[in-house]
Amino acid sequence: GQQVMQIPQYQHVQEGEDFTTYCNSSTTLSNIQWYKQRPGGHPVFLIQLVKSGEVKKQKRLTFQFGEAKKNSSLHITATQTTDVGTYFCAGASNSGYALNFGKGTSLLVTP
């Protein structure tokens, strides 16, 4: 079945440094979604990418979908303490099954 792998599992950065998390699927995806979960909170939808090679930006966050629609990345420029949390990617296939979530990358930002 479809598997979504996410790396790294943890990342600790100083405030102002950049951060990137990567997501890879064993199969071609119809779309990929990114979610953020703050400590003590629940996952909240950030964005969805659908097109091959698509790039979307949300302020300091840049999301990319690979040309083969099997991988994706989330890059945060100049991290802030408010970026702390776990970032999950979730892949969707055309098989009719529900989203397949990666294990997430936990980001810690120290001032």
Next chain:
Amino acid sequence: ETGVTQTPRHLVMGMTNKKSLKCEQHLGHNAMYWYKQSAKKPLELMFVYNFKEQTENNSVPSRFSPECPNSSHLFLHLHTLQPEDSALYLCASSGGLAGLTDTQYFGPGTRLTVL
């Protein structure tokens, strides 16, 4: 608020107890989900209901029993749980034309502790 509510927010139960978790969505969605989130295995999908019909059961032990009486409500009935079942149980819903691959909206979760 995301339009998905869960009760109770916290639950402590013994291994012989029977309890139920409740989820309600006010978004007009057709699909609802139960996830288990623990430190060791983040976001394990347990059950999926689409138009009130169960479409996925990811090898969940029978001590967890889901119920979906309508598209807005989802229950998770618990009985004879084990301490390793202690976790955050998240409910989510999705809808729209993309069906099960559409954006998911999560509730706040129920923090379950099994003694």
